[in-house]
Amino acid sequence: MNEIGSFRTRTCHGVTRRAFLQTAASLPAAWGLSSIAANGAVGSVKAKSVLVVWLWGGPSQLDTFDPKPKAPSEIRGPFAAIATRTPGVQFSEPLPRLADRSEKFAVIRSTVFSGNHGLGPLTGAIIATGQPNFGSIVAKHRGSDLHLPPFISVVPPKGPGHGAFLLTQKGKGGGDWGAAYDPFMASCSAEGETTLRGLKLVDGLPFARLEDRRLLSARLDKLKRSAEDVYDHWDHHFKNAYGLLTNPESAAAFDLSQEPARVREKYGYTSFGQSLLLGRRLVEAGTPYVQVNWSLGVDSVDEGTNTGWDTHYNNFGLMTDYHGPILDWSLSALLDDLDDRGLLDQTLVVATGEMGRTPKINATGGRDHWATCSMLWAGAGVRGGRIIGATDAIGGQPITKPVTAAMMGATILDRAGIDQAARAQKKLLPGAEVVHELF
Numbered sequence: 001m002n003e004i005g006s007f008r009t010r011t012c013h014g015v016t017r018r019a020f021l022q023t024a025a026s027l028p029a030a031w032g033l034s035s036i037a038a039n040g041a042v043g044s045v046k047a048k049s050v051l052v053v054w055l056w057g058g059p060s061q062l063d064t065f066d067p068k069p070k071a072p073s074e075i076r077g078p079f080a081a082i083a084t085r086t087p088g089v090q091f092s093e094p095l096p097r098l099a100d101r102s103e104k105f106a107v108i109r110s111t112v113f114s115g116n117h118g119l120g121p122l123t124g125a126i127i128a129t130g131q132p133n134f135g136s137i138v139a140k141h142r143g144s145d146l147h148l149p150p151f152i153s154v155v156p157p158k159g160p161g162h163g164a165f166l167l168t169q170k171g172k173g174g175g176d177w178g179a180a181y182d183p184f185m186a187s188c189s190a191e192g193e194t195t196l197r198g199l200k201l202v203d204g205l206p207f208a209r210l211e212d213r214r215l216l217s218a219r220l221d222k223l224k225r226s227a228e229d230v231y232d233h234w235d236h237h238f239k240n241a242y243g244l245l246t247n248p249e250s251a252a253a254f255d256l257s258q259e260p261a262r263v264r265e266k267y268g269y270t271s272f273g274q275s276l277l278l279g280r281r282l283v284e285a286g287t288p289y290v291q292v293n294w295s296l297g298v299d300s301v302d303e304g305t306n307t308g309w310d311t312h313y314n315n316f317g318l319m320t321d322y323h324g325p326i327l328d329w330s331l332s333a334l335l336d337d338l339d340d341r342g343l344l345d346q347t348l349v350v351a352t353g354e355m356g357r358t359p360k361i362n363a364t365g366g367r368d369h370w371a372t373c374s375m376l377w378a379g380a381g382v383r384g385g386r387i388i389g390a391t392d393a394i395g396g397q398p399i400t401k402p403v404t405a406a407m408m409g410a411t412i413l414d415r416a417g418i419d420q421a422a423r424a425q426k427k428l429l430p431g432a433e434v435v436h437e438l439f
Contacts, residue, residue: 007394043052044048047380049283052136052291052412053276053331053351056166056171057298058310060357060367062395063319065107065374066329067092068359075359075394077104086385094324097332098376103385104335104436105349105378110389110398113355113405115371117310119162119171121354122410123408126431128171134409135289136174136181137428138416142288143408144197147250151293153183154278156271157195159306162299183291188275192256192264217226253285254278271306273330283347288416307355313364348380348415350408368434372397375408380415381439388437406432 015048062068067081067090079242081090085100091099098105115125123131132140143362157165167185168173174181185197252258256277267273279292298310300318331351338344357371372391378384389400410432413423423429 025153032230044419046286047415047417048346049287050282050289050348050412050416051334052122052135052280052289053349053376054291055293055309055327055336055351055353056164056293057311058117058355058369059323059327060311060315060355061109061370061372061391062357062359062367063092063315063324064095065091066391066395068395069391071195071359071394074361075362079319087313089387092324094319095328097206097328101332101335104339104344105376105384105387106382106386107390108375108377108403108435108438109354109391110400110402110406111352111373111375111404112371112398113373115333115355115369117369118195118354119166119169121352121405121408123171123175124432125171125404126177126405128169130173131171132177133171133173133179133183133291134412135183135291136177136391137413137418138289140177140181141181141418141426142416142420147247148253148282148285148287150287151187151289151291152182152287154186154188154283155192155197155293155296156275156276157187157189159296159308160299161196163295163308163310164298166293166296178275184346186254186278188256188271188278190269190274192259192269192270192274192277194254194256194278196254203423223306224377234342251259253281253287256281263337264293268333268336270326270330271437272326273333276330276334277337279335282339283338283340283343293397311357311366312368312372312402313366315336315361315366317356317365329374338379344379346380348382348412349378350374350412352377352408356395359396365416370396377438382439385398386438388435389392403435404432409433411435411438 001434008259053337063077063079066392067079068076069081069090075316079093079399082093083101084091084099087101102330119133120128121128122133130137135151135153143150153172173179187197189197256264256274257279264274264277277293279290282290295306298308300307300309300311307318309323335344336350338347352371352375356370357367358370362368370391373397388423389398389403391397392399406429409429410423413428414420414434
């Protein structure tokens with residue numbers, strides 16, 4: 001961790017330390033990635049932006065998009081299957097708003113990941129080792145001519161850290177490519193207060209006042225006078241970070257207070273809902289890749305609005321009180337908002353966890369780890385009202401061709417303009433097929 005504007009100055013009382021901003025060492029390098037022109041021509045870009053909704057912990061396929069109403073009670077659970085706008089297609093009872101919007105998205109029911117926690121699916125691998133996140137690939141290939149980083153990951157400011165902790169997982173960023181390709185991290189609270197993780201503002205200067213350039217300039221001048229010799233040696237990395245914070249358009253993208261109250265209410269006052277609203281603002285500002293994370297930890301041992309999806313116990317209570325209503329309300333709001341603003345056609349939205357849950361309910365009223373899961377896809381040419389693939393009578397195994405993490409990645413990258421030729425040249429996801437049935 002480096003600190004922007006962090007100096008050690010000697011006074012009559014010894015060495016003191018002052019800091020204006022603190023940033024992860026990887027941030028500016030990723031930010032200053034070459035533009036598209038420098039990286040070579042991009043293929044047919046069908047998605048100006050990609051927005052991945054990461055449901056950390058693994059939602060049950062049966063209790064979301066692949067209910068099995070004819071299965072025995074120990075499989076189907078207490079939820080009814082409800083009709084959607086798509087004839088003959090049913091979702092689980094906790095998702096009525098999404099069911100009413102089924103024409104806006106497609107669902108892949110035959111997805112098969114590893115069945116364990118990890119960010120492998122976000123790298124196209126069964127298990128993440130050194131492979132880069134899809135966002136890192138898009139950032140490297142597309143770059144950014146904006147004052148915003150090309151890959152931004154949004155997380156709650158706090159929440160369950162039990163089990164697999166998101167921020168320490170392999171696959172969250174550049175991997176073997178190095179920390180230069182890690183995402184820029186931001187946090188969003190239930191009240192819509194945005195914090196740039198790893199960036200620490202000088203005491204008394206809240207993020208909402210970043211556009212007060214006179215105040216910011218005065219603070220910098222004061223710090224500069226206290227350590228002139230060090231300040232003048234700031235390198236371009238730190239100046240890039242300073243550039244984001246002092247650029248009105250960039251700072252505004254992170255400021256949810258600029259949204260009307262009715263819009264913020266539409267997304268819901270949870271960290272997930274407000275994070276999706278932040279994701280929409282970043283997409284609207286032209287960010288190539290945004291990942292919105294449901295929680296920091298996978299486990300559901302801490303009940304609350306930030307609890308993870310790893311529901312080994314009380315699966316149905318959590319789905320009724322937290323997971324179902326929050327996902328249904330906020331994700332529906334995102335799809336409506338993108339559509340109303342004319343952004344859905346140019347934004348690829350993918351919502352998934354790293355796995356599904358066991359068809360059979362366990363002794364503590366939960367569902368355990370399972371490889372088969374469902375994914376939601378929308379925008380950027382995805383044909384809505386479609387179900388891709390199918391599972392057996394208990395939602396356990398695909399009875400059609402499985403869709404893998406590599407296929408998920410190939411489809412995302414293809415929509416983002418990294419076509420098969422470009423993927424082959426860069427040795428990315430070799431042999432992986434695009435899920436053409438989505439389009």
